[in-house]
Amino acid sequence: MATNTINLSLSPVPSLRLLSPYSPQNAPSLSFYSHFRPPIQLPSISHNTYKYTTATPRSLVIVTAVKTLSDTELVAVPLTAEEFNSKFPSETGVYAVYDKNDELQFVGISRNIGASVFSHLKSVPELCCSVKVGVVDDPDRTALTQAWKSWMEEHIQATGKIPPGNESGNNTWVRQPPKKKKPDLRLTPGHNVQLTVPLEELIDKLVKENKVVAFIKGSRSAPMCGFSQKVIGILESQGVDYESVDVLDEEYNNGLRETLKKYSNWPTFPQIFVNGELVGGCDILSSMYEKGRFKLHDQLELLEFKDQYVIKSVESPDQGFSIDRRDGNIEPLNDEACSGSPSQTSTIYGVAGTIRLLAGKYVLVITSRKEAGTFLGFPVFRVTSMKFLHCNEALKFSNYQEKKDEVYFMNLLKVVEATPGLYYSYETDITLNLQRRCKLAEGWMSKPIWKQADPRFVWNRNLLEELIECKLKLNDSPAVITLLSRRCNRRLGTRMWRRGANLEGDTANFIETEQLLETEGFKSSLLQ
Numbered sequence: 001m002a003t004n005t006i007n008l009s010l011s012p013v014p015s016l017r018l019l020s021p022y023s024p025q026n027a028p029s030l031s032f033y034s035h036f037r038p039p040i041q042l043p044s045i046s047h048n049t050y051k052y053t054t055a056t057p058r059s060l061v062i063v064t065a066v067k068t069l070s071d072t073e074l075v076a077v078p079l080t081a082e083e084f085n086s087k088f089p090s091e092t093g094v095y096a097v098y099d100k101n102d103e104l105q106f107v108g109i110s111r112n113i114g115a116s117v118f119s120h121l122k123s124v125p126e127l128c129c130s131v132k133v134g135v136v137d138d139p140d141r142t143a144l145t146q147a148w149k150s151w152m153e154e155h156i157q158a159t160g161k162i163p164p165g166n167e168s169g170n171n172t173w174v175r176q177p178p179k180k181k182k183p184d185l186r187l188t189p190g191h192n193v194q195l196t197v198p199l200e201e202l203i204d205k206l207v208k209e210n211k212v213v214a215f216i217k218g219s220r221s222a223p224m225c226g227f228s229q230k231v232i233g234i235l236e237s238q239g240v241d242y243e244s245v246d247v248l249d250e251e252y253n254n255g256l257r258e259t260l261k262k263y264s265n266w267p268t269f270p271q272i273f274v275n276g277e278l279v280g281g282c283d284i285l286s287s288m289y290e291k292g293r294f295k296l297h298d299q300l301e302l303l304e305f306k307d308q309y310v311i312k313s314v315e316s317p318d319q320g321f322s323i324d325r326r327d328g329n330i331e332p333l334n335d336e337a338c339s340g341s342p343s344q345t346s347t348i349y350g351v352a353g354t355i356r357l358l359a360g361k362y363v364l365v366i367t368s369r370k371e372a373g374t375f376l377g378f379p380v381f382r383v384t385s386m387k388f389l390h391c392n393e394a395l396k397f398s399n400y401q402e403k404k405d406e407v408y409f410m411n412l413l414k415v416v417e418a419t420p421g422l423y424y425s426y427e428t429d430i431t432l433n434l435q436r437r438c439k440l441a442e443g444w445m446s447k448p449i450w451k452q453a454d455p456r457f458v459w460n461r462n463l464l465e466e467l468i469e470c471k472l473k474l475n476d477s478p479a480v481i482t483l484l485s486r487r488c489n490r491r492l493g494t495r496m497w498r499r500g501a502n503l504e505g506d507t508a509n510f511i512e513t514e515q516l517l518e519t520e521g522f523k524s525s526l527l528q
Contacts, residue, residue, distance in 0.1 A: 066093070066094060066134035066135075066136060066147045066150070066151075067134060068150070068151075068154055069096060069132065069150075069151045069154045069155060070154065070158075072096075072132040072133070072134055073132065074098065074102070074130050074131070074132055075087055075088075075130060075131055075132070075133070076129065076130045077117065077121055077128055077129055077130055077131055088113055088114035088117050088118075088131070088133060090112050090113070090114050090115065091112070091113060091135045092109075092110065092111045092112075092113070092135070092136055092139040092144070093109070093110070093113055093133060093134050093135040093136045093139070093144075093147070094107065094108070094109050094133075094134045094136065094144065094147040094148050094151055095107070095108055095109075095110065095113050095116065095117060095131055095132065095133045095134070096108075096131065096132040096151060096155075096163075097117070097120055097127065097128050097130075097131055097165070097173075098129060098130045098131065098132075099126070099127050099128075099129055100126075100129045102130065104155055104159075104163045105127045105128075105163055105164055105165050105173075106120075106127075106163050106164070106165030106166060106173045107148060107151050107152055107155070107163055107165075107166060108148075108165075108173065109144045109145075109147070109148050113133055113135070117131050117133075120173065124173070127165075134147060134151075152166065164371075167373065167374060170374060170377075182220070182243070182244075184219050184220060184244045184245060184246050184249075185206065185213075185243050185244065185245050186245075186249070186252035186253065187199065187202045187203070187206065187245065187252065187253050187256060188202070188252055188253065188254065189252075190251065190252060191250065191251050191252070191254050199255055199256065199259045200259055200262070200263050203256075203259065203260060203263050204263070206243075206245070207273040207276050208276040210242075210243045211241070211242075211274065211275060212235070212240055212241065212242035212243065212272070212273070212274050213242065213243045213244075213245065213272070213273045214231055214232070214235065214242055214243070214244045214245070214270055214271075214272050214273075215244075215245045215247050215256075215260055215269060215270055215271040215272075215273075216228035216231060216232065216244055216245070216246065216247065216269065216270040217246070217247060217248050217269055217270065218246055218248060219244070219246050220232055220244040224248060225269075227269070227270055227281070227282040228269070228270045228282075230282055230286065231270045231272065231281075231282050231285055232244070234285055234286065234289045247260065247269055257269070264278045266278060266280070266281065268281055269281070270282060272284075272285055297313040297314070297315060297316070297319070298349060298350075298426045299313075299314045299315075299347060299349060300312065300313060300314065300320070300347070300348045300349065300350070300351075301313070301314050301317075301345065301346075301347060301348075302345070302346045302347070302348045302365065302389075303342040303344075303345055304342050304343050304344040304345070304346075305325075305340060305342050305343065306325075306343065307324070307325055307326065308322050308323060308324050308325050309322065309323040309325060309363070309389050309391075310322045310323075310333065310342070311323070311348070311351065311365075312333055314347070318333065319333065320333040321333055322334075323363055323389065323391060324391065325390075325391050325393065326360075326391065326393045326394075327360065327361065327391065327393075327394075328354065328356070328360055328361025328362075328363065328391035330354075330466070330467070346367070348365045348366055348367055349366045349367070349368070349369045349381075350365070350366040350424070350426075351363065351364070351365050351366075351467065352364040352365065352366060352383075352386065352460045352463060352464075353460045353462070353463020353464045353465075353466075353467060354463060354466045354467065355413075355462075355463055357392070357406060357409045357410075358398070358402055358405055358406050358409065359392040359394045359395035359398055359402065359403075359406045360390070360391050360392030360393065360394050360395065361391045361392070362388040362389065362390060362391065362392070362413060363388065363389040363391065364386055364387075364388055364389075364416070364417075364460075364463060365386065365387055365388075365389060366383055366385075366386055367385045367386060367387050368383075368384045368385040369381040369382065369383055369384055370382050370384050372423060375425065375428060375430050376428055376434075378425055378426075378427040378428040379425065379426070379427070380423055380424070380425045380430060381423065381424055381425065381426075382421075382422070382423050383422040383423070383424065385417070386416070386417045386419075387417060388413050388416075388417060392406070422459065422460075429452045429453055431453045431454040431456075431457040431458055432452065432453070432454055436454070450464065450468060478519065479517060479518065479519040480516075480517075480518040480519070481515070481516070481517055481518075482514075482515070482516040482518070483513070483514075483515055483516075484513070484514045484516065485511050485512070485513045485514075486511065486512040486513075486514070487509075487510075487511050488506070488509075488510040488511065488512070490506040490510070491506045491507065491508050491509070491510070492508075492509060493508065493509070495508075495509070512527065512528075513527070513528045514526070514527050514528075515528075
């Protein structure tokens with residue numbers, strides 16, 4: 001079963017990947033590309049070929065012929081380069097990396113085992129705690145492949161599982177070649193080509209057809225100013241799929257700078273547009289980045305006060321919301337919400353939704369999880385425990401029968417808390433199969449994850465209704481909402497005698513209702 005998770009930004013929806021010994025394996029490349037990266041702080045280690053002499057015996061982990069995985073000695077990973085040189089050879093062979101619980105994480109091959117292990121220690125120290133090493137004498141492609149296969153098959157037969165690092169799509173242990181950067185967009189065919197439509201129309205079409213567009217000075221691979229470079233760095237560090245346009249390119253974007261200033265009413269560059277709307281420049285994007293606006297938080301802090309629950313991000317404490325324990329009303333986080341000392345503090349991993357019973361509302365939160373695998377390269381988690389937060393103070397004012405009914409319903413909620421087999425992901429929608437993803441229109445994937453999801457596989461869809469209704473976020477921007485009704489002075493009368501419309505089209509007792517939203521100089525209106 002798949003479940004959706006609302007986590008501050010009220011989004012993540014899930015999908016499931018089945019793990020089996022027949023899954024594609026993340027086999028190390030046989031091109032013998034070294035995984036070693038020179039350390040920044042720790043002292044460098046020797047890369048000289050390990051020479052066998054009678055005066056300096058080899059470590060016990062070195063074997064002339066590869067032993068079985070179970071017979072090879074497990075050696076703790078040292079923290080100094082000197083110990084690396086004595087315990088791990090600079091030779092070719094196979095190695096297996098274990099975590100602090102002695103669970104196998106990755107089986108690899110390398111032309112320099114010591115350098116590869118040292119590189120893993122730098123990149124994933126929490127997963128690289130001990131290592132088994134087998135040196136292959138006279139190594140060739142066949143011998144190395146056979147050694148790697150024998151260790152993998154032994155582990156799979158013993159446990160029925162592939163090491164997490166060897167799972168298809170797991171890029172933690174094996175270096176991937178750098179992705180080729182997208183080319184910058186060009187608004188015109190060339191400087192000497194006569195345009196058939198105004199340049200402003202081309203800009204309008206461009207920003208509306210693409211989810212994120214950055215108008216920068218220079219190209220994305222070679223920005224020509226510090227502000228543009230910072231914007232590109234933020235977008236790429238967050239994995240944003242964006243388009244870039246060089247405003248200094250007079251050959252293909254002639255006249256763009258001045259036209260864009262008029263179009264956006266923004267005097268400087270860079271300029272970032274999202275879903276056809278101007279977000280701002282470098283300062284605004286930097287502020288959003290510092291406040292964690294781009295990140296979906298996978299770890300939350302639950303503070304339990306006498307009159308409310310507060311759920312906020314561990315990394316960005318200013319982001320979150322409060323839940324009134326009397327009626328379950330959900331409000332954005334403010335300074336007053338966290339005043340005083342909470343009676344209890346705990347860590348949760350998402351909000352699965354809310355449900356209203358006779359005496360009040362209950363909020364379902366995820367209290368523990370376990371990574372189950374990956375889907376399209378993104379981690380997928382299995383829910384291992386959940387808990388309902390009670391917001392039912394009205395229960396003490398209920399009569400005997402109402403209390404009895406509420407207890408019955410609360411027992412049903414305990415069944416929900418213990419429901420097994422719920423999976424979710426923070427980074428991708430696991431309710432959509434790959435075929436459906438490819439068939440969907442490009443604009444569909446730019447929608448919030450809860451809108452993308454296939455409702456047939458979202459098991460907590462009904463629980464999410466209230467949280468989805470809270471999706472509008474104005475952050476710190478003030479907004480004015482006006483509701484105005486205008487009563488027409490034509491064709492008036494009581495409903496019994498005045499119905500329908502006259503020959504001029506005036507309907508009986510017509511009232512025009514307008515809902516008006518005003519924020520930061522923008523106005524929006526809905527007429528009924």
